[in-house]
Amino acid sequence: MRIRNILRQSGGADIKLKDRIPKPFIILALTAAGMVLGLLVFFLVDTVLNGVFLDWLSRNYMITYEEYSEINGERVFVTRPDWSAIKTLVLKLMLMLAAVVAVIVTISAEIYARIREKETMKDAGRMFQEYMNGDKEASEVFPEEYAEAAARMTEIKAAMRRNEQIIRDEAVRKNDLITYLAHDLKTPLTSVIGYLSILDEASDMPQKQKEKYVGIALDKAVRLEKLINEFFEITRYNLQQMELEEESIDLYYMLLQMTDEFYPLLQPRGNSISLCADEDLTVYGDSMKLARVFNNILKNAIAYSYPDTAIEIRTEKLPDEIRIYFQNKGRTIPAKKLDTIFEKFFRLDEARGTNTGGAGLGLAIAKEIVHLHGGRIWAKSEKELTTFCVALPV
DSSP states (O other), rough: OOHHHHHTTOOOOOOOOOOOHHHHHHHHHHHHHHHHHHHHHHHIIIIHHHHHHHHHHHHHHEEEEEEOOOSSSEEEEEEEEEEHHHHHHHHHHHHHHHHHHHHHHHHHHHHHHHHHHHHHHHHHHHHHHHHHHHHOOHHHHGGGHHHHHHHHHHHHHHHHHHHHHHHHHOOOHHHHHHHHHHHHHHHHHHHHHHHHHHHHHTTTTTTTHHHHHHHHHHHHHHHHHHHHHHHHHHHHHOOOOOOOOOEEEHHHHHHHHHHHHHHHHHHTTTTTEEEOTTTTOEEEEOHHHHHHHEEEEEHHHHHBBBBBBBBEEEEOOSSSSEEEEEEEEESOHHHHHHHHTTSTTTOOOTTTTTTTTSSSSSHHHHHHHHTTTTTEEEEEEETEEEEEEEEEEE
């Protein structure tokens, strides 16, 4: 378990864990080690190398000369220390001793630091595991000297819990949606089978009544197809890994083409699309995926627009991005729902009895595609006007 790496990934700097061994104990241990080394050197010189050492000392640091003795009136040989040479020797020995002590202290400090680091990391790992797996507060697990680490771990744990809650909420919405879809599949299927059975059994049924039953069966079959497509949409979203195939795109032509393609959906409710955009607008991106973004937003706008109202598409070119606005007139989206409208499996219409809305993936997919292009997407709704904005980098 690499604690430092975990802390760095969470956005914080490396945390220096404090030492808990008293400094006087360290000084005492080093002093004892120096004294032992000195005794070993003294034993080596005084006992093991006694003769060799004395010969070397006499030859280099003692002076023997002849002088006249007033006591017996004869000339005698006198030996005395060479203090100048001895002072030089003492200086050298002190420098050597200082160097040896420095080396010993350095090595000892390095060994001690490594041992303490292992112990500290082991203690930190134990405390981190206890805190992450338990329900205790950080102050109950970490001592005061770990205050900075405790703060970082609190942030990490809070972020993990938020992500876990988001995943749980998404799973609940997905499961509820699948349950609703499975239930809703039975109704149109039962109707289709029922009306086709009547048509099959009553061969002499009047033509007008046959046409009526065929029309109802067709409507139910279309509804059944939509529900099945929602199932496929959920599965496809979970399995797909989006990759962009970028090229230069004529944005004006793409939007103009989409207004024509949506005419069959607009006509039954009396809606229309108004396009206001520069004809020379181009963007660089994946044309198929951006078309899917605009398609999903327009479907959403059509589903929630009042009848006989226009959906306005307009563009705005800024120095660093191009913005595409989709505005429709319909029921105002509450602010609380507006914050979660781009989440997976979120449906603005909670009632499954209506035909509006799909699997709750359209806007989530749109958001993911826009982010892959380095852009942004957001929505606002007030006074029965809802506007979606897609901002793409120039």
